[in-house]
Amino acid sequence: MADETDPSQKENFWKRLPSGVRTYVIFCVLTIAAMGYANQTGWFPTYGIFSGENSMHSSYRTGGYSFGGGHGIHGK
């Protein structure tokens, strides 16, 4: 725009994007890919992450099991 006679906007669209935006595009693609992969393989965050509860114990990886961790209502 500084030079009214200069039609300089013919470069590749991707290269014209600011580097930060390009990085963000890659970040979004990776995030979406990870989400799609997790959905397909059945991996989801456990409830404790969102609700603050800490009563879920999975021992799938070790083959053993853990137990307990209730939130202790009524003085249990």
Add this chain to the structure above:
Amino acid sequence: MAGDSKNTPAVSNFDCQQCGAPVAIRASGFTVTVVCPSCGSLSEIDNGNFILVQRSVELLKIKPRIVLGTKGKMRGCVYQVIGFMRRYEREYADQPWDEYLLYNPYQGYRWLMEYKGHWTLFKATKSVPQKVTDRSVSFIGSTFQDYHQGNAVVQFVLGEFYWRVRAADSVRTRDLIKPPFMLSQEIDGREVNWSLGEYVEPAEVLDAFHPDPMPEKEGIAPNQPSVVKGLRQYCTVWLAAIVVIFSVQIFGTSIKPLKIIEGKRVTVPETGLSDIEVAQFSTASSSTHVEINVTAFVDQSWATVGLSILPVEGTNQTPAHRFEKDISFYSGYDDGYWSEGSKSEDFLINALPRGNYRVLLTVTPEKGHSVDILAKVKVSPTVWSNCWLAIFLITLPIVWLSFRSRVFETKRWSDSEFNPFAKREEQ
């Protein structure tokens, strides 16, 4: 712009009528005013004759950072610095700015302006910007916002110029911005001039014209590019990503069919029950998620529910998964109905291998209470947590960048009498 000036006869050099020093004319044929670099006397060229119009009364006190005559390449063209002007506003006499007149025989004139270490390269516009509102104009498809209006007074001139200029000359100015661009309007009597400037990084000026000393940047220039480049593009990408995330979520859900297995309802005595089988289910793919909803029909009481997922084959194995949750529900009337807790809980099991499984419950009710238990198994249910997590992750950078951009813009506009942020605060 060179062609805009009067058709003055070509002159290449002359001797100063005050000090006798030779004065070179670099834009011969276009130059109208010349200031002797030796003594500062000002001459005007009229029909090829040099007329001394202003004698210098004192030695030159101001030394331009860029030496007149310096050639340098900027934005792909070689320019020569032929004139220097320092201007100020009466209200801000202690904050002058410098302007260097650049000349290229083919490109014409450019102005390189420096203020508090920030540089902007101006050229005259070929068309007149169109008024949009009282505070904005449109030019080449962009809208420029008013930033400052004032009166610029010439403090000092040196070199040659394509118009008649003297110290103390004054023009009305209006600056509008759309970073990194700035539109500048100058009104001198009936003459209105518009010029378009673009911010130039100091490194580029240093490389081209070697200013000495190079001024340090102070504050934020009106047309300085934001620290966050392309915020609008970031937001466009964010919006596109949101659409893709929902598409992936919905498409992914449709691939794996949902299976619901209703378990049997079991009455648990107050002494409790251990490892009662309430349902069986099978997973078809190698990695499947399962959600088990357990409802304990408690009322004004609680029960602890332990859930085990056990492969059908090999019942002597250790349970693959075991969870425990407390389920409680209380309600009553106290200035209206109230309730606390929930009668059902969900258990989510990630990535179960292909196979057949049993669901076992161990239930411990509150002393003196029996409870009915019902389990429902959902194989490959729709779970949105990954979707929300992905949206959260891609939104975080946008929030951070918006914050940084806002801080930067607030600082940029803090020196403007048209500060839009100040208006909002006042409101």
